[in-house]
Amino acid sequence: MAETEKMIFPAQLHQTADGGIVVSKLDEMINWARSNSLWPLVFGTSCCAIEMMSAADAKYDWSRFGFEVARATPRQADLIIVAGTIVMKMAPVLKRLYDQMPDPKYVIAMGACTISGGPFFYNTYSVVKGVDHVIPVDVYIPGCPPRPEALLHAMITLQEKIKHETYFGKSKKEEGK
Amino acid sequence: MTNEEIKQSVSALFPAVTYDETGEFLNLLISSGDLRPLIEALRKNAEYDFDFLFCLTCIDWKTHLTMVYHLLSKKHKHAIVIKAKIADTINPEIETVSDLWKTAIFHEREVYDLFGVKFLNHPDLRRLLLDESWEGYPLRKNYVDENMITI
Amino acid sequence: MSLLGAPELTEEGEFVINIGPQHPSTHGVLHLKVWLDGETIKKVQPHLGYIHRSIEKMSESLSYRNFIYVTSRMDYLSAHINNQACALAVEKGLQIEAPPRAQMIRILMAELTRLSSHQLWWGCTGLDLGAVTPFFYAFREREAIMEIMEESCGARLTQNYCVPGGVMYDVHPNFQNRVKDVIKQIKSKFKEYEEILSGNVIFEQRTKGVGYISAADAVSYGCTGPTARGSGVSCDVRKWFPYDGYEKVQFKEILEHGGDCYARYMVRMAEMKQSAYIIEQLIDNIPEGDFQAKTKMVLKLPKGEFYQRVETARGELGVYIVSDGAASPYRIKYRSPNFSNLSALEHMAKGAKIGDLVAIMATIDLVIPDVDR
Secondary structure, X not given: OOOOXXXXXXXXXXXXXXXXXXEOOHHHHHHHHHHOOOOEEOOEOOOHHHHHHHHHOOOOXXXXXXXXXXXXXXXXXXXXXXXXXXXXXXHHHHHHHHHHOOOOOEEEEEOHHHHHOHHHOOOOOOEOOOHXXXXXXXXXXXXXXXXXXXXXXXXXXXXXXXXXXXXXXXXXXXXXX | OOHHHHHHHHHHHOOOOEEEOOOOOEXXXXXXXXXXXXXXXXXHOOOOOOOEEEEEEEEEOOOOEEEEEEEEOOXXXXXXXXXXXXXXXXXXXXXXXXXXXXXXXXXXXXXXXXXXXXXXXXXXXXXXOOOOOOOOOOOOXXXXXXXXXXX | OHHHOOOEEXXXXXXXXXEOOOOOOOOOOOEEEEEXXXXXXXXXXXXXXXXXXXXXXXXXXXXXXXXXXXXXXXXXXXXXXXXXXXXXXXXXXXXXXXXHHHHHHHHHHXXXXXHHHHHHHHHHHHHHOOOXXXXXXXXXXXXXXXXXXXXXXXXXXXXXXXXXXXXXXXXXXXXXXXXXXXXXXXXXXXXXXXXXXXXXXXXHHHHOOOXXXXXXXXXXXXXXXXXXXXXXXXXXXXXXXXXXXXXXXXXXXXXOOOOOHHHHHHHHHHHHHHHHHHHHHHOOOOOOOOXXXXXXOOOOOOOEEEEEEEEEXXXXXXXXXXXXXXXXXXXXXXXXXXXXXXXXXXXXXXXXXXXXXXXXXXXXOOOHHHHHO
16 A cells, blocks of 8 residues: 655655655656755855855855855856856856856856846946856846845755756746746 | 145255145146156155055046056155146056055056056056956046947 | 966976965955965965956946945945945035034944954954854854844945935934944953964964064055054054044054064954944944935035045045046046055065965955955
């Protein structure tokens, strides 16, 4: 008789005499593992980096969602949170860092400067007006700077987005989610 | 020394200097070719002893450029401003002061980067804030950039 | 890009490597090209401009009320003090003075900002040198101060509270009680800070004798703030050129004469205590009255030049406004403290090891957007 319990990871537990059998979909298991252990890269150019550090400290604590280890090298990171303005001199550096990250990799654009240039949109000669001119972005967070709770909301949104990916084939979104 | 005393002793040594006392500091106005002897005297003479250069910048007045040096003496606690007028706006040049105050090394590189003023005898004159391949001098009033979105 | 190429070997056998722009210990996007002989540093060349946002050019097209908001983003850890400098420069041009209540509120907020900036510096210094605990302890106190800022000013980091003529709104009715509670809490933690880092034998060995700069060199390089006060140079703008009522406040200018990283560290630790002392003196004596002087809607400064200097957490910030009578400034120059402090880095790091370079950068307390503006 199949007994389903609400489990921490997306699977069904069928009790047998000596333990049980766990039945699940491969996509769901992979997505669960990937979304709950995203390691961000230490990358902050300006003021949003301070709010990112506040999200890492003990009051807002992003490590309870799995973002425990912030890696200094892009080769070991899954997620790059672009916190701060990107200028034309920095754009090739950002592209190189993004290329050095192994797949699957995700990008969060934090703050108004990375969405569209922010307060530095008019009359500046050196600011890239939006980081999506350089690398593809998954989640955008408005704010100048956004609160640490906003960054946590964006990270949870990214986790939701990852949970809709498929390992074999294209990513599809479920209705109503 | 008070402003009056500085005026009198500088006039005795450098008669070409004119003065402007409308602002907060005593301004010494001089042309760019005569800057070097004046500024060396202000740095090295013990009665002036201006050992702290706290602001070095350039202003583009469209017909000419003005280099502005703000000096302070830690010992005597007096402050003045030197303004050197560069008449040539196409190829502006002026002597460096980086051997007198080491802070001028970076400040003059920044002025070269943003205004295009060449500093003669500077130890390492190249662009500081912009990319090496950047063309043009952005803080000049006649700078044109198609990528800039202006209101 | 040719600057960020692979490591090279020069003819003398020195190895040239890049540190940064993306690096956890450069406190921002600073690119250092380092010439190494083994692990000893022969030459350090900073490459700047990776966060050059053309703030000076932008300010030439903004009005005198608007340009203040962009300066919060320069040295964002003392954002309020940057705003105060700009507001004071415009007030100098208009020849008005903020009412006493506004002045007192501005300097109270400035001291709170200085305290929170030094706490973040302390946490990051520990983190750079390998101690992870100070980072969490420092942010605990800093969050308490940011909550006070949020209640009165509306924002945690980039407050934009100062306007020419005073402050934007009056402080929250809870302000005095909350500040008193927070200062009591912070004062009880100073002993904890000293136990964790200052007396730690590893920390002392990594910072004593490292990164020496003499007083004469510090003045020649234009160093100000705790970087210069660690070498015995007296340069506190609050004492030399007081503004906004600082002449009536009792506090000491902290000077140390060691000239090395440890001396700069001790200067900042003592300055935190002085800030707490200033806040305690002033918090019960805020005068009643207006919080903003009456000004016109559109501000126009008369023709001329105005220079205002303030003491941020890192040194002397100068705002130099050149006006030709229009509603926007003709030229603004920000004399930033970090630009000059950074130029002394090569002098301090010659002959040191790479680990010492990290300690030197931590104790100069750089904020790179202030260098590049």
